[in-house]
Amino acid sequence: xxxxxxxxxxxxFPPSADLATTxxxxxxxxxxxxxxxxxxxxxxWAAWTAGDLIWSLWLSSLVVGYATIVWTIGRPAVAMxxxxxxxxxxxxxxxxxxxxxxxxxxxxxAFALAFFTVHFGGFHYVHSQILLHxxxxxxxxxxxxxxxxxxxxxxxxxxxxxxLPSAFLSHxxxxxxxxxxxxxxxxxxxxxxxxGRDVFAEPYRNVLRMHALIFFFFAAHFIGLENFAVYTxxxxxxxxxxxLVR
Numbered sequence: 001x002x003x004x005x006x007x008x009x010x011x012x013f014p015p016s017a018d019l020a021t022t023x024x025x026x027x028x029x030x031x032x033x034x035x036x037x038x039x040x041x042x043x044x045w046a047a048w049t050a051g052d053l054i055w056s057l058w059l060s061s062l063v064v065g066y067a068t069i070v071w072t073i074g075r076p077a078v079a080m081x082x083x084x085x086x087x088x089x090x091x092x093x094x095x096x097x098x099x100x101x102x103x104x105x106x107x108x109x110a111f112a113l114a115f116f117t118v119h120f121g122g123f124h125y126v127h128s129q130i131l132l133h134x135x136x137x138x139x140x141x142x143x144x145x146x147x148x149x150x151x152x153x154x155x156x157x158x159x160x161x162x163x164l165p166s167a168f169l170s171h172x173x174x175x176x177x178x179x180x181x182x183x184x185x186x187x188x189x190x191x192x193x194x195x196g197r198d199v200f201a202e203p204y205r206n207v208l209r210m211h212a213l214i215f216f217f218f219a220a221h222f223i224g225l226e227n228f229a230v231y232t233x234x235x236x237x238x239x240x241x242x243x244l245v246r
Contacts, residue, residue: 065203
């Protein structure tokens with residue numbers, strides 16, 4: 001089957017606005033300021049300690065990072081599936097080719113999702129086991145409390161989900177970009193230019209930032225500087241729009 005993917009065939013998924021210029025406009029940092037104030041208000045209202053802030057960072061890294069991965073894989077896969085379906089509707093005799101195209105897309109999307117689920121999820125799992133030794137979720141001696149099992153993760157989600165809206169707002173750019181061109185030969189240029197690699201690196205950049213901030217929270221905790229002013233400075237680093245100076 002010879003298929004020409006045109007801009008019209010991907011109308012169901014219109015291209016996102018070009019962020020190349022708006023990302024350099026400091027006015028676009030206003031939502032980041034809102035996310036910072038929201039996250040800080042949550043920490044103040046809940047009277048969080050260093051351990052609470054560390055676990056909220058861990059949860060946001062896992063949830064927002066994995067959502068970014070799913071979006072990066074799923075959006076172009078769905079758009080290409082729709083484009084193939086529309087191309088096949090113009091030539092009913094190519095129904096077999098359409099099914100084959102859909103099968104290939106589903107296979108590669110499932111493979112990529114499985115790989116990042118194991119790699120990204122496994123990293124956070126090991127990290128959580130280490131954190132539990134320093135900042136346990138349950139009091140010492142609680143059965144199962146010294147090992148991150150299902151009950152521990154549900155408790156982490158119950159306590160710290162309230163931080164997720166501000167985290168998603170802070171990382172909104174990951175869901176607004178256009179990592180792959182899916183019309184004409186644009187997809188070849190996207191792959192050759194390394195766009196896919198850069199997009200998939202975004203969740204891991206957030207992991208590195210989380211590690212740096214956890215280190216500072218650790219230091220503040222062990223030298224007795226657990227106060228709201230210190231938390232404010234460290235949180236400002238997390239919510240700062242680094243994309244504007246990258």
